[in-house]
Amino acid sequence: MTHAHPRPRILVLGTGGTIAGAARSRTGKAYGAGEVALETMLDEIGTLELEAELAARPIARIGSQDIGWKEWDALHREIAAAQADPEIDGVIVTHGTDTAEETAFLLDLTLPAGKPVVLVGAMRPSDAVGSDGMRNFANAVRVAGDPESADRGVLVVMADTVFAAADVRKAATANVDAFRGYPRGPLARVTPSSLDWFAPTHRTGSAARFAWPDALPRVGILTAGAGMDEKPVEALLGIGCAGLVLAGMGQGNAPQVVIEALGQAAAGGVPVVRSARVDEGMVDRNVEVDDDAHGFVAARALGPAKARVLLMALIANGITEPKRIQLAFDGR
């Protein structure tokens, strides 16, 4: 794919986060996410003389802990329109880092591969000493403006590193290099003036995997802890969860009473996905838990947050049968 324009035209959709955060102290700890207007950020980017034309469209100015259906729906609509617009070569979404992996993955599941779509954030507010926001933003412009970034699905750019939405997760609360990829590590290294890919795209075909729904169902995550009983399972079913994700110990384990309660939920038609509260590693079928007997789905490489996103997308698309859900997790 080549660009239609000598200087790539990039649509920037702003949602807030630390990249738009202000502390009003260069060394202080407290700050507000999303306080800096997108136009102000673009003015600053303009001084970097990057080889791109940027157009801004604000979606929200919030910390990404508050991102949800309203912002996702707006982002999906804007990016789908940009994919179809010959005037636009790529899209950047500025986003808080707390839930960047959830937004990136949901968009990746529901958009065609097509033009580059890049989520970018920052770990330090814009006015902090050693702020990483403008560097990450300039890197995102480099990625979104490169024809080689096309057909790779949604990408996340942090700390000179490019990750695929399906792999990326926030793995540290405060370091500038807070993101990791699992099971695949970084796809590329980027600076404002260079981009080196060393992994092929994992997207097969260009079509979206799932249709964008009218709403997303309530899916609860239950984190397993030693000595717990089955009451939290009953509580989650009691508030009408359409699906449950277990953030289990080790390979997605939980006390036997919890496994039995989850098995009853699955038998009653509520899909149950076993993931791990451990940071990395596969959750495989039928290791210590008999998934066949209980009707469970194994999350495979997805952690709890992303397992919830995939399960929401599946249920919203009418896919509730454990075997079909397992296929989707196997092929994520």
Ligand code: GLU
């Ligand atoms: N919690 C905020 C958010 O996710 C700030 C953290 C950040 O962006 O790094 O938007």
